[in-house]
Amino acid sequence: MTGLKRVGSDTYLLDSGFMGLEGLVGVYLVDAQRPALIETSGALVAPEVISTLQSAGVDSLAYVVVSHIHLDHAGGAGHILQAFPEAKLVVHPLGAAHLVDPTRLHASAERVFGKEAMRTEWGYLDPVPKESILAAEEGMQLSLGNRTLEIIFTPGHSKHHLCAWDASAGAIFAGDAAGVYFRETHYLTPTAPPPDLDPIRACESIERLKALEPEVIYFTHFGPASPALEYLEVAEKQYVDWLAVAREGMRQGLGPDDVGKLFEERVDTSRASLPPKVAEKVRRLVPSRVQAEGYLGYLARTVDASEHENKEES
Numbered sequence: 001m002t003g004l005k006r007v008g009s010d011t012y013l014l015d016s017g018f019m020g021l022e023g024l025v026g027v028y029l030v031d032a033q034r035p036a037l038i039e040t041s042g043a044l045v046a047p048e049v050i051s052t053l054q055s056a057g058v059d060s061l062a063y064v065v066v067s068h069i070h071l072d073h074a075g076g077a078g079h080i081l082q083a084f085p086e087a088k089l090v091v092h093p094l095g096a097a098h099l100v101d102p103t104r105l106h107a108s109a110e111r112v113f114g115k116e117a118m119r120t121e122w123g124y125l126d127p128v129p130k131e132s133i134l135a136a137e138e139g140m141q142l143s144l145g146n147r148t149l150e151i152i153f154t155p156g157h158s159k160h161h162l163c164a165w166d167a168s169a170g171a172i173f174a175g176d177a178a179g180v181y182f183r184e185t186h187y188l189t190p191t192a193p194p195p196d197l198d199p200i201r202a203c204e205s206i207e208r209l210k211a212l213e214p215e216v217i218y219f220t221h222f223g224p225a226s227p228a229l230e231y232l233e234v235a236e237k238q239y240v241d242w243l244a245v246a247r248e249g250m251r252q253g254l255g256p257d258d259v260g261k262l263f264e265e266r267v268d269t270s271r272a273s274l275p276p277k278v279a280e281k282v283r284r285l286v287p288s289r290v291q292a293e294g295y296l297g298y299l300a301r302t303v304d305a306s307e308h309e310n311k312e313e314s
């Protein structure tokens with residue numbers, strides 16, 4: 001935990017120390033008249049996130065916005081709401097029920113990561129009281145008093161993904177909509193987990209973000225990046241390029257391990273030469289095998305994949 005770091009006008013980044021790693025999962029505070037938190041990070045690090053906020057003098061929150069319900073983003077929501085019971089938890093309507101009753105969310109995460117990693121790294125979400133939930137709507141304006149956050153639905157990484165747009169700062173709180181970015185090496189990679197990755201929708205969502213003409217992207221993994229439009233362009237191209245490789249792997253009848261290797265050989269070629277600390281974060285958060293599972297799952301679900309081909313080419 002490294003406290004709050006100013007990244008923009010009244011906007012702060014808190015390094016949650018998720019999985020004991022520096023610069024892996026961020027939480028953002030918009031310190032407006034009615035402060036908002038964006039993301040919570042995981043349940044295991046929530047006590048430290050709360051104490052960092054409290055020691056920085058944050059004594060109330062109007063909103064806690066989660067980009068989606070995956071446990072590295074929303075896993076701490078129950079704890080945060082206990083510490084800030086006045087806050088409304090803003091979540092995509094397709095995700096809301098899973099924060100009130102996380103049984104299925106936990107089962108799905110256990111399948112992907114295993115029970116041991118869930119217990120020691122990802123953590124289990126404390127249920128969020130139903131009355132604290134504010135189901136987001138497309139274009140919803142969250143008034144923070146002296147500034148406003150707008151909710152943009154950005155499915156793709158998951159079907160319940162949203163971003164928060166701070167027009168006054170030209171800043172997009174991107175969650176995982178534009179992938180994962182580690183500034184140490186300016187490494188950007190899609191984040192493509194099962195069960196409901198849809199790379200075509202991810203590209204459509206990135207197009208929506210580009211139309212806002214943002215100046216800066218606040219990545220949850222990890223930190224601010226600009227020029228935003230350049231990163232969004234690259235992110236979109238990556239989702240498409242990876243899809244082509246996954247499709248080839250599927251045609252060859254390869255499983256997730258081999259498709260993961262194919263990603264590293266063909267499209268994620270810088271992964272092999274990352275400095276050790278970045279490589280460790282990438283390996284823990286977005287292992288190639290899990291990315292491959294996401295893509296292969298998408299292809300298996302897409303009965304007539306050819307109907308998308310025109311979109312990919314355009």
Ligand SMILES: [Zn+2]
Pocket residue numbers: 070072073176191220221
């Ligand atoms: Zn994530």
